[in-house]
Amino acid sequence: MSGERSTARTTLARAGEGLPTGRSVGLAIGALFWAWLVVRWVTIWAGYSEPFFPVAFFEGLATGFENDALVMQQNTGALAPVLDFVAGFWFLFSDVASFVAFAVEYLPTLAEGAWLTVVLTVAGIAFGLVIAVPLSVARVYGGVVTRSLALVYIELIRGTPLLAQLFVIYYGLNMSQYFRGVSSGLLPTTAVWVAIVGFTINSAAYQAEYIRSALESVESGQLTAARAIGLSRIDGIRHVVLPQGLRYAIPGWTNELVYLIKYSSLAAFITVVELFESGRDIAGQTFQYLNIYALLALFYLALVLSATLFMGWVEDRVAIPGLGVRDGRE
Amino acid sequence: MSDQHSGTADGTDTSAATASGTEASDTDTASADAATAGAASQPLLRVEDLQKSYGDETVLRGISFDLDKRDVEVIIGPSGSGKSTMLRCVNRLTEFQGGAIYLDGESVMAMNDNDLRRRVGMVFQDINLFAHLTALQNVTLGLRKVRGMGKEAAREKAMDQLDRVGLASQADSYPAELSGGQKQRVGIARALAMDPELLLFDEPTSALDPELVGEVLEVMRDLAEGGMTMLVVTHEMGFARRAASSLMFLDEGRIVERGPPEQLFDDPEHDRTAEFLQRLTTISEEV
Structure with a gap:
């Protein structure tokens, strides 16, 4: 019994040894995905939106498999049970081929939507960070007034739905009017700008909370030591506390990035045709709900995994011996 | 524990002692002033009737002493006696409620925190x-951001300081890669780099493993011999005996006794001083 278990354990351990290869496979897939996506964007901007791979080929494959399976099922000879069994697989292949055909046909449209998803996420998280850092510093080190202001902002934003916030600034405040000047030609539509404002406001509050807890985990002696060599409080925070706190914040902050990739789909409700909305358009035309939402899910998964991998790389890149979680885990 | 009680039992004795101690130091400075006949020579650090409390709890109850340039004052006393608090008052890491502190004749209250x-x-x-x-x-x-030095100049000066504490070879190591003793030596180099007129040491070896204490004390002795003015809270009696120009015993926020180290070690005026020093030596012998 125990022998069996230990064999199982060795097998598991061996599988673990194989993991680095799994990681490189993942990286390779990621690289392929992004290479395709970037090339796709460029060709779309250049005016070419046709699929890179022949849809008809996969459709033919699907029909071929299906026809063969139907023929197999009609056999009544001695081999009938075997053929029936094989036919099951042929139907499956047919389904896969028709899903691929579907994907190949609509991926260009989704890629176009994914561009806006990436823009919304990157802009929202980046501008949000710019606001979140002073906000979290105010929350931790501010006086009564700044601390209260930061607290009210953070709790107000975190306490209300993102969709409601988008509706308020888009429909309620009609914020589009301020972006007319920057929405011509290749520039994004006014709704995209409004969505970026919304995500920035919203994400800043969440990021500030992640950063706040990271700042609080920086030992207080660090700031005291900074003050003791003559740095002002604000300089001490800037040169000593923040460089450490922001490193501590990376894992939590990655979480916010992952959320924002998916929450950016709410921009669909203020007329932005990002990834989710472009998928919904396709569903409306084709009624192939299962296919399109499965495809969308895969697309979001690819984006999220890319973001996670990227942030893991960043974390390693800025890691300092003895500082942060990575080192403690060893 | 029982020692503590006997300490408080002769409380009246203590206050009398403090009073006389304060008087003594006052007359000392008076005569010193007279000797220099009004010349600009004044103590580098003058602490006058320093009082500090945290809420209801009084930590310092009127501390007065002078420290001349190149002097090394070692402060000892039981935990909670206000040693660290007093140091922190000197560079205003903590605010005090009464009395005054002068650095080279200038009240620290009138100075900008960062300059101080x-x-x-x-x-x-x-x-x-x-x-x-x-x-x-x-x-x-500190050199770059406080003193505004250029990158190369700061680097050069910093390397000199690291060299001074014997750590030039570890310049590119992160704190986590250094031993406790090496870290504290970097800590000293960091403070030295700013060319301070006065260095405060707040139990610099208390957090170190015993075998790492020596290297830090050695650096401190070198500094003392080099003429650095130092105010040192420590219970390393070997250092006090060899490097201190004066030893101060602090208890319950008051100076119980202050004088040359030999005097306090060999012939203390107060029983409590003797008792405390006795205990310190016993402990260090046991270790």
């Missing part, structure tokens, strides 16, 4: 090296 701390360096018990910076960067940060 540029002139008064501090070394901490828990070291507090900047965890995200290398040993070299720990030293250059």
